Amino acid sequence: MKRRLSSAMKAIVVREFGGLEVMKVENDVAVPPIGNKQVLLKVEVSGVNPVDTYIRGGQYSRLPDLPYVPGVDGAGFVEKVGPSVTRFKPGDRVFCCNIGRWGTLAEFSSVDESFVFPLPPSLTFQQGAALGIPYFTALRALFQKAGAKHGERLLIHGASGAVGLAAVQIAKAHGLEVVGTAGTEAGLKLVKQAGADSVLNHRQRGYLDSLTAGDKFDVILEMLANVNLGVDLPLMKSHGRTVVVGSRGTVTINPRDLMGSETCVMGVALATSTLSEWEEMGTKVDEGIKAGWISPVIDKVYTLSQAREAHNDIIHSTGAKGNLVVQVRE
Template identity: 65%
Template structure:
């Protein structure tokens, strides 16, 4: 039995990818069937969809698990619970929620069906655009910094690419947990934004001398480094870690050459981090902690730009090709 609106006679608007490739192969289609709800799922009426780089990797076929074409893109979203399956017990119709990690149905649509474990309460203090900006960025930041990086109060943390959505989430998280944070960004606006989120120091990673400045004082090395572009920075990171330090690889766009000797004496670690490889136990823990962060106030998503649904392809382009990240890109699904 399903509690809430009946889906059989309803239709929706959704963005469909008809085949992998260029932006013009992704378009809005009308009268799409509302997803069928299974027992332990929640049907969410979406108002906003978060845009993540992984959305573009899937579209281009450069991802481990690819959907069957055609499909609706999008992994993060926010809206209202519209119906619940008979086995779903955590939510009721009308609840404000954010969701992440869709299995079959993407969030660039007016409705999505989501496993209950991937739906979380959204406090009134955040709007739907901010809710759509929580999932992948904040869950990734938490997993990288605390589960993989084992960071603790008093640690020094370096966040490369701190003006992006994951980077800003990491800065907010690290400061909430009592760490000293250094962040990098590529524009004056980005540097100002990172500083406004609590970073203790900021560096422009487009300044050719910024690595030398970071390495200049050996007493200011880092316990944990969050690396968004390891193909560029990893070799330097090995020189920036304290003894027993950890560099967590969150992003990479190509191969890199390093000298492992830089890791031997100080016994440092380089650790890969992929949110989609999380165990159910990790996922539930991260969800609980991020939900607590919303209540306590440290989860404060920064929205860079909001696109209309028919400009979702433009948002996909911009998330990869922007000249300087300044927060999250979000698509408005409906008013």
């Protein structure tokens, strides 16, 4: 007999933007309907990213209608597909980056086919849930924005977190020389294990002093621009590119640092990627998983009822060691 999909599911529901307290576990949430070109994902694991907290707090440029279910990244099985879906069928292992639609902190999530990608058996669902925002952002920053090339020297300022470790793995696989920073011994060790050629501790006073004129960088990925942008600019080689990935405030820079060396600073916003850019990044991620150079590092796993704790930790805990994920089905 064909299994029938129950029409209610367990999910985290947010009915007003605000602090952690607005995240509530509800047991009778309607399973989302799917459109023509959508996939119903049976979510095993949801990935947690800083942006999830900005959205929940109502401090993001594009906000969902209320109530909404948080969670952009996720991994699990395809439960059902819309009539025009061509790349997936029920039972496929997949991961998603449900950008602009959210909803992975739930047992089921509807996702546009363009934001669903195959999850090879070499990666677990926890690793799958850590692929979306971190790896696609790292790829976009490195190649679609900075145009990083084989042999170039890269500084990842904040390499121990989700985007940073993804960038280390990707950059090393593409022949860049990588210097990564972290704020703890465990973070530094992880960045080195991910392949960085050398590491620096951004919590140590004067940690950049050892860099000489010959140690400058072609590309800098900056995870905390409000703290570091002013010091990044003079660290660039001639025609260097600094990509602002993360920033949580304002900063003073000296624009003259950009002039003589004709360097530039640019921002990255994953959500603005075109469909063909998503496809290009998806192909790269698939290639990296199959070749083995993409392997997400999971820092901590939470249950659905601990989702608030995960939202707290992604912003307030120090000493990142990869990704935080929520095991939706236990």
